[in-house]
Amino acid sequence: MEDRRESAVKIFCSKNILGILGFSSVIAVVALLALGLTQNKPLPENVKFGIVLDAGSSHTNLYIYKWPAEKENDTGVVTQLEECKVKGPGISEFAQKLSEIDIYLTECMERARKVIPTSQHTETPVYLGATAGMRLLRMENERLADKILAAVAKSISSYPFDFQGARIITGQEEGAYGWITINYLLGRFTQKLGWFNLKPSEGNTQETYGALDLGGASTQITFVPRNETTESPNNTLHFRLYGKNYGVYTHSFLCYGKDQALLQKLSKDLQAIEIRGTGNYRQCRRSILQLFNTSYCPYSSCSFNGIFLPPLQGNFGAFSAFYYVMEFLNLTSEEQSTHKKMINTLEKFCSQPWEELQMYFGEVKEKYLSEYCFSGTYILALLLNGYHFTAESWKNIHFMGKVRSTSVGWTLGYMLNLTNMIPSEEPLSTPLSHSTYVILMVLFSLILVIVVIIGIFIFHKPSYFWKDMV
Known part of the structure; x- marks a missing residue:
């Protein structure tokens, strides 16, 4: 009687254990197949x-x-x-x-x-x-x-x-496309996704960078201001990118690129046919500040020449001539880039005799070498006095030449816009991040392997298994 009861228990346990093992193996196989089918896409053919x-x-x-x-x-x-x-x-x-x-x-x-x-x-x-x-x-x-x-x-x-x-292209377009380029390369238009690609909350949206562009004939400032209401509609552009709306402030200052600014300064200084530099940084700076008319402002806040500028917001990527000049002055490293450091560097560079500079920077073309003192001083004046960055907010300026091996400028944003490669709605993405996908694949594979090993063990040594159970 006892043997019959024990046998019945064994049969009942066997069925349940085998059922559990079978169910686990099916779940693991289905999970692996589902992950593989949903995650893996065909490799690009061209x-x-x-x-x-x-x-x-x-x-x-x-x-x-x-x-x-x-x-x-x-x-x-x-x-x-x-x-x-x-x-x-x-x-x-x-x-x-x-x-x-x-x-x-x-x-x-x-x-x-x-x-x-x-x-x-x-x-x-x-x-x-x-x-x-x-x-x-x-x-x-x-x-x-x-x-x-x-x-x-x-x-x-x-x-x-x-x-x-x-x-x-217009100055507004140039500013806007530069802003698109920076944020596209930094991945700021997309939202941070958690495990299983759950729909992110608004708090997970990444803050965009502002864009500071300096060319030879114009300079642009573009960013998303904190306040959505604007006092100057002509300086506002609206975009819908990857399912999110952006109200962007932008302005282009024609004739305030570094080359045109130099011509403006020289025309103000012109008293004779020949102009000789003094090598005096502070005197150069005083002369440059005359280019920025801050005596009137018809808005609550302005940059210069009566142009509306909302309070600066967030980080800024400074590129084109901003970057090239700062790179020459060895000030692109964020650890070194303070406005005081820049002033000290310019005072030292501007005061060096021309013959010494030619000898030390022999590989640099004379035209560019002769303008770096002005260009550096002009950049400092433009950022501090024109755009109203401060000693505190200077750390928010990041001088950028390339991001992910791609040059920062308006051209990428221009092409992305014209080829419609930035959709107005958020595109479909892979269901899982790569790391999550790998973790789940390994987990379900381990479950499957463990189930198979237990099944083989029970099949080959059932008496040992039941002895341990009893």
Whole structure:
């Protein structure tokens, strides 16, 4: 009787244990299959390319971008493949020599032809955006500016790419596209996601960076202010990017790029045919401050020349000439970058005899070397007196040349906008982050392995197993 009862217990336990093992193995297999099917997407079969020419006031740069074709409208997938600096001045200098534009663009356009696979040439869009140098020329002589753009368009159209046009972009566009570029590269438009990709709350939205751009003929400041109401609608742009609305303040100061600012200063100082620098930083700074008229403001707060500027908000990425000048002065390191450090560096640099500078910086072109004292002093005055950064908020300025191997500037944002690669709604993403996916795959694999081992053990040594149980 006892044996029969024990046998019945064993049969009952066996069925339950086998049932539990079987159920666990099925769950593990289903979980592994589900993870694999939902997470893994086909590898990109090809790459798409795009070309943007930045026709600035002092030079032209060509940028080649690439992205996986299957990930168009995804986030953080566009990267810079190559940058080619066109030899020579900005295109506005070719007003009286239009026939030379072909030769001017040849080297970089041929470089693009070699870098991009031949099979992709006809599908690769090419955009040319001209900035403040051409804006100034158009104000002086619109017909001449149109002639230059027509000559540029004719030259680029002779290449086997999909030419999308050459145009002069506005100062607002230049500021906005620079802001888009910085935040796209920093991943600030997307939201931080937790485990299992649960919908994030508003508190998880990442704060965007402001953008500070300094060219040869203009400078732009762009950021999302704390207060959504604005006193100057002309300085506000609205974007909907990745499912979130942005009200962005932006303004472009024409003739306040570093080259035009220098011309303004020289015209104020001009008393004779020849101007000699004194090497006196403080005297140079006093002279530069005369460029910023802060005597009147029709709004609650202004930058200079009566232009509305809301209170500064958050971190800023400073690029283009901001970065190049600060890099030369060895002030791009965030540990070293304080406004006091910059003042000390400029006082020392500006006071050095010209012969010593030529000997120490022999590899730097004389034109640039002779302007670094002014450029550095002008940047300091623009940021502190023009945009009203302080000793405390200076730490919020981050001087950027590249982010993730991609040059920071307006060109990437321009291409992203024209190719509709930043959607207004948040795109679908993989259900899990890569780390979560790996952890779950390992976990369910271990469960499956343990279940199989226990099953094999019970099958081969049932008597040992039941003896331990009893």
